Amino acid sequence: MTLVPSQQNLVSEWLARLHEAGYRLTAPRRVVVEVIANSRYVLEPQAVHALARQRSPHIGLATVYRTLEKLEDLGLIQRIHRPDGCQAFIAAVEGHRHPLICRRCGRVEYFSGDAEIVARLSQHVAEESGYIIQEHWLQFFGLCSECRQDDTASN
Amino acid sequence: MTLVPSQQNLVSEWLARLHEAGYRLTAPRRVVVEVIANSRYVLEPQAVHALARQRSPHIGLATVYRTLEKLEDLGLIQRIHRPDGCQAFIAAVEGHRHPLICRRCGRVEYFSGDAEIVARLSQHVAEESGYIIQEHWLQFFGLCSECRQDDTASN
DNA sequence: CTGCTTGCAAAGGATTTGCACCTTA
DNA sequence: TAAGGTGCAAATCCTTTGCAAGCAG
Numbered sequence A, B: 001m002t003l004v005p006s007q008q009n010l011v012s013e014w015l016a017r018l019h020e021a022g023y024r025l026t027a028p029r030r031v032v033v034e035v036i037a038n039s040r041y042v043l044e045p046q047a048v049h050a051l052a053r054q055r056s057p058h059i060g061l062a063t064v065y066r067t068l069e070k071l072e073d074l075g076l077i078q079r080i081h082r083p084d085g086c087q088a089f090i091a092a093v094e095g096h097r098h099p100l101i102c103r104r105c106g107r108v109e110y111f112s113g114d115a116e117i118v119a120r121l122s123q124h125v126a127e128e129s130g131y132i133i134q135e136h137w138l139q140f141f142g143l144c145s146e147c148r149q150d151d152t153a154s155n
Numbered sequence C: 001c002t003g004c005t006t007g008c009a010a011a012g013g014a015t016t017t018g019c020a021c022c023t024t025a
Numbered sequence D: 001t002a003a004g005g006t007g008c009a010a011a012t013c014c015t016t017t018g019c020a021a022g023c024a025g
Helices: A010-020 A027-037 A045-055 A061-073 A115-129 A145-153 B010-020 B027-037 B045-055 B061-073 B115-129 B145-153
Strands: A002-004 A077-082 A085-091 A097-102 A108-112 A132-143 B002-004 B077-082 B085-091 B097-102 B108-112 B132-143
Touching: A002 B115, A010 A027, A010 A061, A027 A045, A027 A061, A027 A085, A045 A061, A045 A085, A061 A077, A061 A085, A077 A097, A077 A132, A085 B085, A108 B115, A115 A132, A115 B002, A115 B108, A115 B115, A115 B132, A132 B115, B010 B027, B010 B061, B027 B045, B027 B061, B027 B085, B045 B061, B045 B085, B061 B077, B061 B085, B077 B097, B077 B132, B115 B132
Parallel strands: A097 A132, B097 B132
Antiparallel strands: A002 A108, A077 A085, A097 A108, A132 B132, B002 B108, B077 B085, B097 B108
């Protein structure tokens, strides 16, 4: 299980993918793409909207939702599920990678899964339960290195 | 990793816990408790309401939400997160147990976690990331033994 | 130019809240 | 009988949709 470095140049890649998919590259879309692609933190639609408006004050919330939908369909962003809600998005990563989410600030790191261990578990689970296993989710929650310091300081 | 048998007598236990917590045991609460405690399937608030109305036709949706909130606060039920939504509840289980959810019918089985493997992963992740790991979620998705047959038959 | 996109506002759906009445303890 | 609980309806909140006007290609 190893830490996965964050990717660079996501913006141009995402714009290219949108273009390939037949979507037009408009100013509002560029802004939404930049906001999410450059964020290491999970962002809810409202937060994306707020950040986008800092660059482009008249952008509408509906446009944010519509863009999020396309990015999700293209697999460029993914939804992060947390105890307090499941409407937060972050740049997707490829392969079997598992998010490590800071409960305090929403910062996300990814780990590449240990394919062997998980495969063994899946098979075991399948045999005992009679289920066909199609997918698994593994997520870690905690405090990132910055937030753990703030937390210590405030106690 | 072993299959966890479903628990019996949840209803009286939950009612006792509600009582201990200072809540009154009313007819609507009993009905909601019976509906969820006896279900092997994840249930959304609307579904709980529909099932509850079969036994007690005038029960209100708001009462269902209020009861769900209390049961969740007491840790008696837990939210199941799925790709298509996170408002589904099922009886909680104790200890480190991981749900295996049928995508088709919502049936849930639990597995007791392999504490050793997960502890090792957590520590590894903590060391590499600098995070304090507080919690993890491991969920499996697939088709239960009944649904896999239906699925084969219909193809 | 053509038709996809946008922003706004209205609609829709889910969840929460206010309140008078009712029931538990 | 007092306090908590209920059902209903109204209020909220989030998300989606309709539409005329605005741009990308």
